[in-house]
Amino acid sequence: MSNDSAPSAVVIVRTGLANLASWVAAFDRLGRETIITDDRTVIERAELLVLPGVGSAGPAMQMLRTHGLIDPLRSRILAGRPTLAVCLGLQLLANESEESPGEKLLGIVDSAVRAFATDKPVPQMGWNSIQVERGSGVLTHGSAYFANSYRLAQAPAGWRIALSTYGGERFVAAMEKGRVLACQFHPELSGPWGLALLRSWLENTPAIEQQPAAVSGSLCKRIIPCLDVRDGRVVKGVKFQGLRDAGDPVGCATRYERDGADELVILDVSATNEGRAAAVRTVDAVRRAISIPLTVGGGVRRIEDAARLLDAGADKVGVNTAAVHDPSLITALSQRFGRQCIVAAIDAARRENAPGWEVVTHAGTQRTGMDAVQWCAEVATRGAGEILLTSWDRDGTRSGYDLELLSAARGASPLPLIASGGAAGVTHLTEAFAAGADAVLAASIFHDQETTPNTLKHALLASGVLMRSPPFAEGAEHARALD
Ligand code: 0VR
Numbered sequence: 418m419s420n421d422s423a424p425s426a427v428v429i430v431r432t433g434l435a436n437l438a439s440w441v442a443a444f445d446r447l448g449r450e451t452i453i454t455d456d457r458t459v460i461e462r463a464e465l466l467v468l469p470g471v472g473s474a475g476p477a478m479q480m481l482r483t484h485g486l487i488d489p490l491r492s493r494i495l496a497g498r499p500t501l502a503v504c505l506g507l508q509l510l511a512n513e514s515e516e517s518p519g520e521k522l523l524g525i526v527d528s529a530v531r532a533f534a535t536d537k538p539v540p541q542m543g544w545n546s547i548q549v550e551r552g553s554g555v556l557t558h559g560s561a562y563f564a565n566s567y568r569l570a571q572a573p574a575g576w577r578i579a580l581s582t583y584g585g586e587r588f589v590a591a592m593e594k595g596r597v598l599a600c601q602f603h604p605e606l607s608g609p610w611g612l613a614l615l616r617s618w619l620e621n622t623p624a625i626e627q628q629p630a631a632v633s634g635s636l637c638k639r640i641i642p643c644l645d646v647r648d649g650r651v652v653k654g655v656k657f658q659g660l661r662d663a664g665d666p667v668g669c670a671t672r673y674e675r676d677g678a679d680e681l682v683i684l685d686v687s688a689t690n691e692g693r694a695a696a697v698r699t700v701d702a703v704r705r706a707i708s709i710p711l712t713v714g715g716g717v718r719r720i721e722d723a724a725r726l727l728d729a730g731a732d733k734v735g736v737n738t739a740a741v742h743d744p745s746l747i748t749a750l751s752q753r754f755g756r757q758c759i760v761a762a763i764d765a766a767r768r769e770n771a772p773g774w775e776v777v778t779h780a781g782t783q784r785t786g787m788d789a790v791q792w793c794a795e796v797a798t799r800g801a802g803e804i805l806l807t808s809w810d811r812d813g814t815r816s817g818y819d820l821e822l823l824s825a826a827r828g829a830s831p832l833p834l835i836a837s838g839g840a841a842g843v844t845h846l847t848e849a850f851a852a853g854a855d856a857v858l859a860a861s862i863f864h865d866q867e868t869t870p871n872t873l874k875h876a877l878l879a880s881g882v883l884m885r886s887p888p889f890a891e892g893a894e895h896a897r898a899l900d
Contacts, residue, residue: 424448425465429452432468432481432506436727437453439704439708443605443612457486460486460490461489465499469505472755477509481509494597497595497596499596501598503600503604508567512527512529514530526576528571528572529571531567531569533566535584537583538832539566542757542833543679543833544679546637548581549591549629554577555593560637561590561607561610562603562608565757568601577592578591579592582633589601590602596618606710609708612708638884641679642673644703645663649666653864656813657780663864664864669863671707676870677871679885681712682712683711685715686715697726700713714760715735720753723754723758733802736750747761747796750800751800752800760804762805765777774789774790790825793806803834804832806822806823806837811839813860817845818837818838818839818840823836823852827854828853836849838858
């Protein structure tokens with residue numbers, strides 16, 4: 418039990434590779450210490466316990482069994498003691514999972530875990546609206562960040578349920594009973610709404626009612642600011658050259674989350690080992706400052722490089738040049754960390770004397786002759802979870818995304834597609850979404866404070882694009898959406 422002065426620490430079960438840095442950062446922002454452990458006694462005595470999970474049910478159950486945690490978890494959850502189960506953690510409450518046939522799960526709820534049967538890309542990766550059934554509790558309507566291929570097939574009786582829809586399938590987005598809260602989405606990555614939910618769970622304070630968002634069955638389109646970082650500073654150039662200082666990474670990241678960014682990308686463009694070491698420190702510092710998904714790329718050549726970035730707080734890692742030289746790296750990364758963590762970063766330049774685009778590497782300095790659109794198709798078969806497609810020709814030019822490239826990539830690959838390079842304003846974003854992008858990345862216009870994600874969202878929502886709707890303060894001054 419905590420002393421009167423300090424609020425109780427939150428105990429987080431060490432289930433294997435979970436996004437622990439994101440959890441520590443989220444609770445730190447809520448003024449709570451965290452204890453990460455697999456020690457049975459600490460877990461049994463925990464006033465507040467989190468069961469996170471990124472990965473598959475089999476290894477997670479094996480870990481719980483090895484540490485004698487199954488009975489303590491079952492007894493505290495059945496007693497309704499304050500427990501938060503997230504993503505795979507929610508799925509472990511069921512009897513069984515298609516993902517690990519034959520594995521007996523915790524059996525708290527009479528339900529099974531099934532794969533999405535939709536023709537939409539799986540895993541579901543992005544922002545989706547949740548609708549909560551009536552009743553009192555901490556869950557509210559809102560937009561939450563998901564990264565899941567499986568979901569509870571049935572809503573268990575006796576729990577207050579929140580539902581979401583993906584690809585025409587209604588599924589359990591979250592459920593609560595007593596002080597037990599289970600979320601298929603990631604509250605620690607769901608921005609201010611997610612932090613408010615965590616605070617309600619911590620303090621057992623009923624949530625403030627929110628208006629239900631429209632049920633669409635599709636994910637929101639995403640706006641993703643990009644921090645190109647060299648030696649610990651944000652830089653920006655044109656066609657990857659002439660890099661000028663564009664600020665401090667934590668300052669930029671904090672401002673972009675406040676201003677409605679749906680995700681953030683850090684691209685380490687350092688050329689030296691010292692620069693790469695600084696990049697890991699930058700990831701750690703940025704992770705502590707934000708509660709939205711963070712993708713980090715640059716210099717990822719081996720599994721160890723990705724592990725270091727994920728441990729430092731990245732939720733996804735981007736792999737570029739090294740995968741072009743050895744495509745099997747994508748498969749190795751996907752098998753080790755799960756495809757929802759792997760982003761294939763592809764830099765494409767129009768061919769000089771022929772139609773089409775070729776892949777460029779080494780910060781755009783080397784033309785490979787490799788067909789960029791075919792590479793978009795291949796990375797999907799190799800296990801990537803998402804494509805970040807940058808037009809080298811458009812980078813930093815404010816001349817708009819390369820729409821022909823985006824359309825060709827959309828036709829070649831089913832993966833979530835992030836457009837990158839050339840954005841100047843809302844018209845360019847609208848064009849990119851119409852060309853098939855699921856998300857748009859931009860750097861120059863945000864670094865130069867010409868506009869903000871929320872301002873662009875205001876204009877996009879007005880034109881019918883499904884966005885994670887920002888909490889607009891009435892009458893707030895919106896910088897012009899630029900056209
Ligand atoms: P904007 O046109 O400014 O929105 O650029 C978006 C995007 O192209 C850049 O943030 C980034 O992807 C550029 N990439 C690289 C690089 C920048 C400097 C050095 C190397 C690279 O290898 O991608």
